[in-house]
Amino acid sequence: MTKTILTTSAGAPVADDNNSISVGPRGPLTYDNHYTFEKLAHFNRERIPERVVHARGTGAYGTFTLTKSLKDVTIADFLQNEGKRTDVFIRFSTVGGGQDSHDFARDPRGFAVKFYTKQGNYDMVGNNTPVFFLRDPSKFPDFIHSQKKNPRTNVPDPRMAYEFWANYPQALHQVTILMSDRGIPASYRNMNGYSSHTYSFWNEKGERFWFKWHFKTNQGIKTLRAEEAAVADPFGAQMDLVEAIDRGDFPSWTAKVQIMTEQQARDAEFNPFDLTKVWPHDEFPLIEVGQLELNRNVDNYFAETEQAAFAPSNFVPGISSSPDKMLQGRLLAYQDAHRYRVGVNYNQLPVNAAKCPVNHYQRDGAMAGLSPAGGNHHQTSEANYFPNDRDNAPKPDTSVAEPAMPIEAGAWLDRFDTGEDDHYTQAGNLFRIMTDDQKQQLADNIAGGLGQCDASVQQRMLAQFEKADPDYAARVAAALMA
Ligand code: HEM
Structure with missing residues (x-):
């Protein structure tokens, strides 16, 4: 079959793609329109979930x-x-x-x-x-929620982002990058x-x-x-x-x-x-x-x-x-x-x-066998368990064993609050190497969103900027007033 002949998804040639089978020219359709139904049913399944982040x-x-x-x-x-x-x-x-x-x-x-x-x-x-x-993965869903659309209005809402950041000064360094000229x-x-x-x-x-x-x-x-x-x-x-x-x-x-x-x-x-x-x-x-x-x-x-x-x-x-x-x-x-x-x-x-042989004992599941027979994925071998007695079946290779990873001697298992740490010096260092124009863009970009927030969020953000560099806070305060 050449590439120019239309087929069903099973490969059979199609004679007519424009007209469903109907009882007379005015319809209704008959029950044997499986080809039309194949098209409609596949169309219903064209979408998969988009990435929860990084979708675009x-x-x-x-x-x-x-x-x-x-x-x-x-x-x-x-x-x-x-x-x-x-x-x-x-x-x-x-x-x-x-x-x-x-x-x-x-x-x-x-x-x-x-x-x-x-x-x-x-x-x-x-x-x-x-x-x-962030520096703790448990905060990732919270942070991302604050960046996404408002759950009630379904509209982006900078007040949510700044409310989160006001409560989470660990973010200041990255906030400074995002709001700078490098942000877009x-x-x-x-x-x-x-x-x-x-x-x-x-x-x-x-x-x-x-x-x-x-x-x-x-x-x-x-x-x-x-x-x-x-x-x-x-x-x-x-x-x-x-x-x-x-x-x-x-x-x-x-x-x-x-x-x-x-x-x-x-x-x-x-x-x-x-x-x-x-x-x-x-x-x-x-x-x-x-x-x-x-x-x-x-x-x-x-x-x-x-x-x-x-x-x-x-x-x-x-x-x-x-x-x-x-x-x-x-x-x-x-x-x-x-x-x-x-x-x-x-x-x-x-x-x-992978472009190298893939040999393991995982089996089956939806759409198994996508890799062509004879390809890199050897899921068709006879043994589907390990250990086994077969010489020609996959075995672990101890030569690639990773060395042990050190941990702090005497470390205790606990939840560690890192709130004492310095969230400000590196953000301030970044601010200080910016040109005057870059500093002004930073302040203006922040004021665009922060200006929509309530006074408490504004004050807590200004306090963070102040700890990074007093000029950082002064510029944002001035941009908020402008
Ligand atoms: C605990 C923190 C994080 C979690 C739980 C997380 C989770 C996720 C998830 C679930 C996806 C969608 C994956 C998919 O559907 O294919 C994703 C995508 C992505 N994440 Fe993260 N993420 C985290 C932090 C980060 C960080 C710190 C970076 C960068 C340093 C990053 C970079 C990316 C990139 C580039 C993608 C898109 C990958 C692609 O193009 O398909 N993520 N993340």
């Missing part, structure tokens, strides 16, 4: 090229040999809005990279900001990506190193002022990426890492696993390790980008997690979301499938 986004394929070997710190295969190229899929997104929202919302941007390595898929699920609003990237090509979290590398000697990813845009940072964003094309960021790749203007990022030894982590005066803080660049310099390039658009947005499933727990030997409490929460959250949103066999879909 766009993705593309590309390549990561290693320019500096990291073999001293990790056994990860794709980070061994300079010049090694690894296929990637990247999805960029906004966070709070649904699929029907705007590309140029003032919002962090997701920066999720799937590396298809020969040891399995490694996902770097980061944002365009080096820190985050001019395109996905003109922003950086960060792991934000601290992760770990481990090498063949079993030594562990803490690290963070930084992906610096080679297109330069470009941002939109609030008034430019207000009149921008709602689909502008998505179109910009697709069109750039279509015309061969491939966007790229320089990949860098910051690395910290276990001893340095023990000696550090700050908590290196606190997601609301950056690591000082003078103490932990950025080391350039590779180039990330996007060079191929998807063929089908839904099949590939919408069904792409990124998980911070997708590690490969040589890369692992850290004690960061937020990261620990994320290690469980994503696969749970994928099973609900896409289905239990989401890892068999081409965009998610």
Whole structure:
């Protein structure tokens, strides 16, 4: 059958796609219109749940090229040999809005990279900001609710966001980034990506190193002022990426890492696993390790980008997690979301499938067998249990055992209130390196939302700005009065 003959979903040729079978030209329809019904029934099932966060986004394929070997710190295969190229899929997104929202919302941007390595898929699920609003995962649903639409009016409501932030000063650093000129990237090509979290590398000697990813845009940072964003094309960021790749203007990022030894982590005066803080660049310099390039658009947005499933727990030997409490929460959250949103066999879909053999004893479930027979997913082997007596069945490989992770000696199991910590110095440092224009944009952007809040929320926010820098508070106070 050629591609030009219309068929049913079972492959049978269709003679007439315009007219249902009816009793005479005026109807009614008869019971044997199974073809019409197939179309209507499939249409009813076209939607799957959108991502609960990061619903609006766009993705593309590309390549990561290693320019500096990291073999001293990790056994990860794709980070061994300079010049090694690894296929990637990247999805960029906004966070709070649904699929029907705007590309140029003032919002962090997701920066999720799937590396298809020969040891399995490694996902770097980061944002365009080096820190985050929270440091305990139990606050994530509360925080996201405060960013979403008002539950009564179904309209975005900045009063909710500031009410949360007034009660949660840990967020001040990220709030300062979000409300600054960096808060609205001019395109996905003109922003950086960060792991934000601290992760770990481990090498063949079993030594562990803490690290963070930084992906610096080679297109330069470009941002939109609030008034430019207000009149921008709602689909502008998505179109910009697709069109750039279509015309061969491939966007790229320089990949860098910051690395910290276990001893340095023990000696550090700050908590290196606190997601609301950056690591000082003078103490932990950025080391350039590779180039990330996007060079191929998807063929089908839904099949590939919408069904792409990124998980911070997708590690490969040589890369692992850290004690960061937020990261620990994320290690469980994503696969749970994928099973609900896409289905239990989401890892068999081409965009998610590893490009190396996949051998395990999980079986069946909705849509099992999506991977073609003879493909990488060997779910058809005879044994479906382990241990077994078969020489040719999959077995664990002890050579990739992760070294033990240290915890603080004598640590107690409890709920730790971190309210004593310094939420202000790094936010103030960021404010102090801004130009006068950037400081004014920051104050004006904050006043736009904070001006709608009640006096108590305004006072508590001003008190936070004051602790970061008195000039920060003075500028916001003046903008509120203007
Ligand atoms: C405890 C904190 C967090 C929780 C529980 C959480 C949960 C989620 C969930 C459920 C999704 C949707 C997944 C899907 O349906 O495919 C998601 C998407 C995403 N999250 Fe988080 N998240 C957290 C924090 C973060 C942080 C700190 C970052 C960045 C550093 C981040 C970056 C992303 C990105 C980029 C996506 C979109 C991935 C894609 O393009 O498919 N999240 N998150």
